Amino acid sequence: MPVYTCTTVQSVLSADTKADLAAEITRIHSMINHVPGTYVNVVFHELDPDEVYTDGIPAQPLLINGWVRSGHPEAQSSQLVAEIAAAASRVTGIPAKRVLIVIQNSPAHFAIEGGRVLPAPGEEEAWLHAQKDAD
Amino acid sequence: MPVYTCTTVQSVLSADTKADLAAEITRIHSMINHVPGTYVNVVFHELDPDEVYTDGIPAQPLLINGWVRSGHPEAQSSQLVAEIAAAASRVTGIPAKRVLIVIQNSPAHFAIEGGRVLPAPGEEEAWLHAQKDAD
Amino acid sequence: MPVYTCTTVQSVLSADTKADLAAEITRIHSMINHVPGTYVNVVFHELDPDEVYTDGIPAQPLLINGWVRSGHPEAQSSQLVAEIAAAASRVTGIPAKRVLIVIQNSPAHFAIEGGRVLPAPGEEEAWLHAQKDAD
Numbered sequence: 001m002p003v004y005t006c007t008t009v010q011s012v013l014s015a016d017t018k019a020d021l022a023a024e025i026t027r028i029h030s031m032i033n034h035v036p037g038t039y040v041n042v043v044f045h046e047l048d049p050d051e052v053y054t055d056g057i058p059a060q061p062l063l064i065n066g067w068v069r070s071g072h073p074e075a076q077s078s079q080l081v082a083e084i085a086a087a088a089s090r091v092t093g094i095p096a097k098r099v100l101i102v103i104q105n106s107p108a109h110f111a112i113e114g115g116r117v118l119p120a121p122g123e124e125e126a127w128l129h130a131q132k133d134a135d
Numbered sequence: 136m137p138v139y140t141c142t143t144v145q146s147v148l149s150a151d152t153k154a155d156l157a158a159e160i161t162r163i164h165s166m167i168n169h170v171p172g173t174y175v176n177v178v179f180h181e182l183d184p185d186e187v188y189t190d191g192i193p194a195q196p197l198l199i200n201g202w203v204r205s206g207h208p209e210a211q212s213s214q215l216v217a218e219i220a221a222a223a224s225r226v227t228g229i230p231a232k233r234v235l236i237v238i239q240n241s242p243a244h245f246a247i248e249g250g251r252v253l254p255a256p257g258e259e260e261a262w263l264h265a266q267k268d269a270d
Numbered sequence: 271m272p273v274y275t276c277t278t279v280q281s282v283l284s285a286d287t288k289a290d291l292a293a294e295i296t297r298i299h300s301m302i303n304h305v306p307g308t309y310v311n312v313v314f315h316e317l318d319p320d321e322v323y324t325d326g327i328p329a330q331p332l333l334i335n336g337w338v339r340s341g342h343p344e345a346q347s348s349q350l351v352a353e354i355a356a357a358a359s360r361v362t363g364i365p366a367k368r369v370l371i372v373i374q375n376s377p378a379h380f381a382i383e384g385g386r387v388l389p390a391p392g393e394e395e396a397w398l399h400a401q402k403d404a405d
Contacts, residue, residue, distance in 0.1 A: 052312075056312075103380040
């Protein structure tokens with residue numbers, strides 16, 4: 001269901017670090033938002049040095065944008081963004097001051113996966129069950 | 136007005152398939168949301184195999200993120216996401232279980248095209264007419 | 271705090287033009303939304319010619335997507351999008367009819383930078399002050 005998009009300059013993250021960060025984001029999202037890891041997507045955009053600017057000059061931030069379904073309890077969203085931010089620095093070694101995490105959302109019924117409209121937060125179990133029955 | 140961003144791993148989509156998917160998304164959006172095709176943008180991000188993960192392991196999903204203006208009737212948005220999802224599998228041959236469509240939105244007045252603030256849903260005709268008069 | 275993502279076809283923008291556009295977006299955002307330039311990120315996605323379509327055919331639009339915190343006064347958001355749009359054409363020479371600016375947002379507390387939850391609009395000064403004290 002969610003998509004996390006990580007944007008950095010090329011060569012900042014090794015192949016291993018990307019895999020580790022993807023695994024850690026997946027673990028955290030899965031735990032906090034009650035979604036099996038098989039529904040968590042993480043992609044990386046690794047841009048040229050002249051394609052990334054902070055304060056109008058070439059820079060090397062780590063920008064992570066997550067899309068999640070609207071309607072998760074406030075405390076859950078706060079925990080999610082905090083844990084993703086902590087993991088980003090812990091896994092990559094990039095200091096927190098160069099890391100920006102942004103969570104965006106839209107209603108679950110504006111998203112389709114596996115041919116089915118996504119469940120609203122709290123209704124995951126019935127949705128997943130129906131999927132399993134169809135397999 | 137809208138922008139559809141399709142993200143996949145490199146070589147998953149041929150040049151022809153990309154063109155076909157762009158054409159089909161354009162046709163569907165134009166029909167359902169009453170926007171001339173000349174205002175529909177579709178872009179593709181084709182990433183390296185080690186830049187795309189599902190469940191924390193390298194994977195080949197097709198992720199389509201659409202941005203549209205807020206305020207379209209609910210039924211229209213549901214039809215839009217359903218038809219885009221069906222088209223994505225039909226055109227690319229990628230099974231529905233690997234396809235995720237997400238529609239995001241923001242108010243029309245937070246967007247500018249051709250130097251003019253976008254019209255709210257339902258006010259496209261007057262907006263387009265004024266544009267034509269200016270050309 | 272904000273992230274501006276500019277998408278074009280490769281070779282449309284020179285290295286100098288990218289730097290100039292990043293600087294100008296940073297200046298405008300900083301001035302209107304009261305955020306120091308050091309918190310403004312601008313990234314460029316320069317895609318292959320067969321990865322960008324308008325009206326279902328290969329095209330060369332300039333698509334700029336900005337993420338900002340929710341809650342800025344309406345007039346401020348309108349001014350922001352208008353000035354970014356004007357700057358985009360002025361700096362790049364790309365005519366307004368091929369330029370689309372979209373501003374998206376989510377609550378400040380859904381974003382973390384420098385290890386701290388972002389301040390709501392209007393509360394930047396105290397937030398920045400606390401950061402300075404910590405440095």
